[in-house]
Amino acid sequence: MSSIIKSPWVIHYDGSSCNGCDIEVLAALTPRFDVERFGIINTGNPKHADIFLITGSINEQNISIVKNIYEQMPNPKIVIAVGVCAATGGIFRECYNVQGGVGEVIPVDVYVPGCAVRPEAIIDGVVKGLGILQKKQEEWSKQA
Ligand code: SF4
Structure with missing residues (x-):
């Protein structure tokens, strides 16, 4: 990753987890860890993220929210996708309403174990993820 075109904004969503x-x-x-020092801002609005x-x-109730x-x-x-639950369903995998990990619903670029x-x-x-985002931004600007 050489440079970042803009400060990336992050939206966080909790699916079915232990928190x-x-x-x-x-x-x-x-x-203490201060991810904002990389210019990363937390937002509640998906249109800004x-x-x-x-x-x-992912479970039957949150599947439509994640897609939305x-x-x-x-x-x-x-x-x-952050954590084993987001990767595969984790400890909730066998629960009656759990569909699995995030990749079952939307494309995942980075898995954090x-x-x-x-x-x-x-x-x-x-x-x-910022390196992947930058490549996508470059491809996107070529198409525009
Ligand atoms: S990966 Fe572990 S800590 Fe994270 S939500 Fe799942 S059970 Fe909880």
């Missing part, structure tokens, strides 16, 4: 990974996402955003950071598994957030985000965009995921790993995953 362990969400607490680590909060730690990554707040002053470049990065969809999702924790927890993803579809509202402008292109180019990336999806980062762990249970719970360490804030350093989340930041590492976001930085990897």
Whole structure:
């Protein structure tokens, strides 16, 4: 990753989880780990977001919400699945209403492993995602 065209904005959504990974996402955003030092801003509006950071598994109730957030985000965009639950369904995988990981519903660009995921790993995953976002932005600007 050589440079970033703009400060990326992140939207975070918690699927079906134990909230362990969400607490680590909060730690990554707040002053101790301070992901904002990379110019990354947390937003609640999908229309402003470049990065969809999702924790927890997909179930019958949140599947439409996840799709809806993803579809509202402008292109180019990336999806980062944080934790084992977001990757495969994790400990909730055998629950009656769980469909599996995020990749069952929307395309995932980066998987961040762990249970719970360490804030350093989340930041590492976001930085990897920025490289992918930049490539997508370059391809997108060629098409425009
Ligand atoms: S990966 Fe582990 S810590 Fe994260 S939501 Fe799932 S069970 Fe909780």
